[in-house]
Amino acid sequence: MPFFLRQWRDWLPNLPNPVWILAAGRLLSQIGNGFTLFYAPIFFVNQVGLSATAVGIGLGSGSISGVFGRFFGGTLTDSPLWGRKKTLLLSALVSALADVAFTFTHDFPTFILGNLLMGLGIGLYWPATEAAVADLTAIHERNEAFAITRLADSLGLGVGVILGGLLIAVGGNYRALFVVDGISFLVFFGVIYWAIAETGQFDDSPDEPVGQGWGVAFRDRLLMVFVLVNILFTTYLAQIQSTIPLYLTNFVAGGGFPPQVISGLFTWHVVFAALCQLPMARFLNRFSRPQALTLSISLWGLGFLLIWLTGTLSTGALWGAILALSIMAIATVAYMPSASAFVVDIAPASLRGVYLSINSQCWAIGYFIGPPLGGWALDQSRAIADGFWLVAAFSITLGIVILQYLHRLLRQHKTLIS
Numbered sequence: 001m002p003f004f005l006r007q008w009r010d011w012l013p014n015l016p017n018p019v020w021i022l023a024a025g026r027l028l029s030q031i032g033n034g035f036t037l038f039y040a041p042i043f044f045v046n047q048v049g050l051s052a053t054a055v056g057i058g059l060g061s062g063s064i065s066g067v068f069g070r071f072f073g074g075t076l077t078d079s080p081l082w083g084r085k086k087t088l089l090l091s092a093l094v095s096a097l098a099d100v101a102f103t104f105t106h107d108f109p110t111f112i113l114g115n116l117l118m119g120l121g122i123g124l125y126w127p128a129t130e131a132a133v134a135d136l137t138a139i140h141e142r143n144e145a146f147a148i149t150r151l152a153d154s155l156g157l158g159v160g161v162i163l164g165g166l167l168i169a170v171g172g173n174y175r176a177l178f179v180v181d182g183i184s185f186l187v188f189f190g191v192i193y194w195a196i197a198e199t200g201q202f203d204d205s206p207d208e209p210v211g212q213g214w215g216v217a218f219r220d221r222l223l224m225v226f227v228l229v230n231i232l233f234t235t236y237l238a239q240i241q242s243t244i245p246l247y248l249t250n251f252v253a254g255g256g257f258p259p260q261v262i263s264g265l266f267t268w269h270v271v272f273a274a275l276c277q278l279p280m281a282r283f284l285n286r287f288s289r290p291q292a293l294t295l296s297i298s299l300w301g302l303g304f305l306l307i308w309l310t311g312t313l314s315t316g317a318l319w320g321a322i323l324a325l326s327i328m329a330i331a332t333v334a335y336m337p338s339a340s341a342f343v344v345d346i347a348p349a350s351l352r353g354v355y356l357s358i359n360s361q362c363w364a365i366g367y368f369i370g371p372p373l374g375g376w377a378l379d380q381s382r383a384i385a386d387g388f389w390l391v392a393a394f395s396i397t398l399g400i401v402i403l404q405y406l407h408r409l410l411r412q413h414k415t416l417i418s
Contacts, residue, residue, distance in 0.1 A: 013144040013278070016136045018196055022129060023152040025191035029092070030156025031163065032099075032184025040102070043174035050108060058111045062119030067364050069123015074357025077128045078213055078350060080202035084135065085192060087128035087353075092189035095121030099182030103175050121185075127357040134344040134352055135199035140285065142344060143292075146337035147281035154274045158267075201349065213354045222346045222409055223355060226339075227362055229293070229402040232395070233335050234366020235373070236300050239392070240269070240328060243374025244307060250378070251385055252310060252317045265321055273329035280333045289342035290407035292334060294400055299331035301396035308389035346413070 041059070044050045050058075073091070076082040082090075094117055101114035129149065137145045164177055217223055245266065249256045257265070284292040306324035310317050339359065347355035377388035 015145055019136050019145050021195045023148050025188045027152040027156040029184045029188040030153050031160040032181035054108050058115045062115035065116040065119035066123040069120040070357045070360045073124040073127040074354040077131050077353025083198045083200045084128045084132040085198045088192045091121050091124035092185045096182045096185040099178045102178040126360040127353045130340050130356045131352040132199045142341040143281040143285050143337045146340045147277045150336050151277040158270055213351045217354050225406050229399050230362040231365050232399045234363045235370040238367045238370025239374050242371035253314050269325040269329050273333050277333045281337050289338050290403045292338040294403045296331045296334035297396045297399045299327050301393045303328040304389045304393035311386050
């Protein structure tokens, strides 16, 4: 084996083979998602003829079905009749059907159907895949295991966006993107069906009533306190995709950054996050989960301060934006595996799907709050648009207080069960 390949193998974490297979399958399906992520709205407005408002409503409908998908995904994941594997298979099939609908979309109802199916498929996916990763790993491995699956997501999306752009540049056939995306989900289905065994350990007792596991989760004080700060984190994450690009375009001195610069900035953000994913996961292994999340939220505060500074600089704004997005990339990779690992750590093994479903619902809430809040701020005066980032930076104090309380609760919980 060549030296550089041996070094690369030694650098990667020593995780069970099914974790790597799950990550590889997810990378393939995310390449398909990357094909459509940025190009679908352009296609449905400019070629199908739907209005921008109709496309926005359609995309929003996917978030609504995603809430139900996460609920059912958590319930099915913990059910002995379904488990992790069957739920992942169902997720892949529903997502492939969504692409069939998109491929043949010529009107608004079919577009809505495609978005409802895609939201449902994504909602079913997350509780099942994170529960499977948790089943396959020990506590000390989970930071790196969740980091690997997130790294696969990032790499797949990045490759998909690039390949999708090339395919459009060569042939201009947007519908082919949905065909490729659907095929990627079928490949993911095949990987799960043939290469992954059921990871859940279920006893022979009959299923508990559907609501019982959810009742246990909602009465878990640790989980409910975590939900409060997790919604804050996901609201921050939503700003990267919704508010920050528009702010850098319209509010930076000198007329804002042109589209090519915005594209380069966010490409750098994704690439840098991928590069930092594993080193950050290993670094955070020495801390408790609440401490790792405290580091993340502190970095978010610094990033928001730098965005404010970027908007007020007369010169050097580009370097301010690069530094801000770099710090936010580190904040993101510190947050994602730590949050998932924390939820798995506190969840009863029989309720991992339900607990991870509640964790995933925080994303739906954060992405419901974040874009409208940021959009409102940017529609106001220049002072309010700039001040929004100072308020965002100051809001981390609330998150730090919650995380300190969570850290004390966790220590008390460990003392009680030891």
